[in-house]
Amino acid sequence: xxxxxxxxxxxxxxxxxxxxxxxxxxxxxIVKSGDTLWxxxxxxxxxxxxxxxxxNLTSDSLIPGQVLALPVEMTSESKADTNLEPSRDSxxxxxxxxxxxxxxxxxxxxxxxxxxxxxxNNLTSECLNPGYVLIISSSxxxxxxxxxxxxxxxxxxxxxxxHLGTPYRYGGQTPGGFDCSGFARYIFSQIGIDLPRxxxxxxxxxxxxxxxxxxxxxxxxFRCGSGGIDHVGIYTGNNQFIHSSSPRSGGVIYSSIAxxxxxxxxxxxxxxxx
Numbered sequence: 001x002x003x004x005x006x007x008x009x010x011x012x013x014x015x016x017x018x019x020x021x022x023x024x025x026x027x028x029x030i031v032k033s034g035d036t037l038w039x040x041x042x043x044x045x046x047x048x049x050x051x052x053x054x055x056n057l058t059s060d061s062l063i064p065g066q067v068l069a070l071p072v073e074m075t076s077e078s079k080a081d082t083n084l085e086p087s088r089d090s091x092x093x094x095x096x097x098x099x100x101x102x103x104x105x106x107x108x109x110x111x112x113x114x115x116x117x118x119x120x121n122n123l124t125s126e127c128l129n130p131g132y133v134l135i136i137s138s139s140x141x142x143x144x145x146x147x148x149x150x151x152x153x154x155x156x157x158x159x160x161x162x163h164l165g166t167p168y169r170y171g172g173q174t175p176g177g178f179d180c181s182g183f184a185r186y187i188f189s190q191i192g193i194d195l196p197r198x199x200x201x202x203x204x205x206x207x208x209x210x211x212x213x214x215x216x217x218x219x220x221x222f223r224c225g226s227g228g229i230d231h232v233g234i235y236t237g238n239n240q241f242i243h244s245s246s247p248r249s250g251g252v253i254y255s256s257i258a259x260x261x262x263x264x265x266x267x268x269x270x271x272x273x274x
Contacts, residue, residue, distance in 0.1 A: 031066040038240060038254045044070050048240050048254065060256075097132040110136050120151075133159055133190065152191060152273050153217035160187045160234055160242045160252075167251040168244050173197075180231050183244040183252060184219060187234060193272060199232040206270030211257075217273045220257060222265040229267055 029040055037048045037060045048060070054069045062068075095106060103126045107114045114126070120135050128134075133155055160183075169177025173186050181199040188195050196202050203221045214220075220241050222231040233243030239258035244251055257266050 029068045029070055031062045031064055031068060033064045035062055035064075036060070036256075037062065038256055040068065040070075041254055048238060048256075052238075060258075095134045095136050097128045097130055097134060099130045101128055101130075102126070103128065106134065106136075112136070153215065156187060156191055156217045156234070156273070157236055157242070159190045160236075163187075163252050164242075164254075165251060166244070168247045168249075172244075178244040178252060180233065180244050184232050184234060188272065195272070200229040202232055203229045203268070203270060206272045209269040209271045211266070211269065214269055215271065215273075217271075219270045219272060221267045221269065222262060223267045224265050231265070235269065 029044070031040075037051060037057075041048045041051055051057070051068060051070065052060075095110070097106075103114045103117055103123075107117050117123070117134065117136075118126070135151060135155055163175060163178070163183070166175060166183075167177050168179065169182075170179050171182065172178045173182030175186075178186065181195075181197060181202060184199075184202060185195040185197060196205065199221060202219060206219065209215075209218055214235050216235060216237055218235040220233045220235050220243075221229050222233075223229060224231045231243070233241035233255070235241050236254065239256050240254050241257060241262075242252065242254050245253050245255065255262050257263055
């Protein structure tokens with residue numbers, strides 16, 4: 001009987017190790033010829049920055065056969081328990097308003113005051129709509145300040161990322177389908193900013209920003225057709241932007257302004273966030 005105990009222990013360790021290995025394999029990707037980081041990120045619902053951080057990459061270059069670790073997503077059970085959506089690119093923790101929520105119940109849940117929640121999110125009333133994203137705190141547990149644009153931009157990009165894969169629809173400006181300017185307009189509306197309807201009209205507002213001084217949340221503009229401004233996206237950092245591209249490209253995706261088509265058609269940027 002005593003000899004069986006060590007054997008059972010070893011078998012338990014083996015099973016645990018095998019299970020862990022299987023779980024790890026499910027979160028890896030083997031690079032194929034022609035793959036790019038932004039294509040892999042888009043297909044897996046993440047960003048280029050996330051993948052580079054996880055794999056300690058210093059460039060966007062990939063080698064066929066290279067094994068990439070991919071971000072592990074929260075399970076639906078975990079999301080239901082916490083309803084927290086931390087951004088890997090920032091220290092901001094957000095909460096998505098559910099039906100029946102009130103500022104007082106949310107404030108009590110996170111041990112902060114209603115006044116603090118209203119100040120952080122620039123709210124002028126306590127009315128909340130389901131789906132609205134509230135900034136709660138920094139990942140270190142300290143209430144964040146609205147003094148910096150990075151807070152507002154973090155929420156903007158978090159909302160935009162939720163719509164990855166939404167189909168392209170000409171004239172669309174709802175989660176059922178977006179064109180490029182409809183997508184930008186809808187995402188900015190979620191943080192209380194009303195943009196004009198078309199890309200050319202959106203190019204007519206905000207402060208002009210050089211390519212060397214881009215910040216998260218800046219609008220990027222392109223001349224893809226006749227020479228006028230006819231495409232727009234939202235800058236997400238590291239020369240990447242999120243936009244509703246085209247039916248052929250998969251609707252809402254991440255793309256790069258450092259290479260290829262969008263490098264050659266880039267027309268300028270405008271800063272809307274203050």
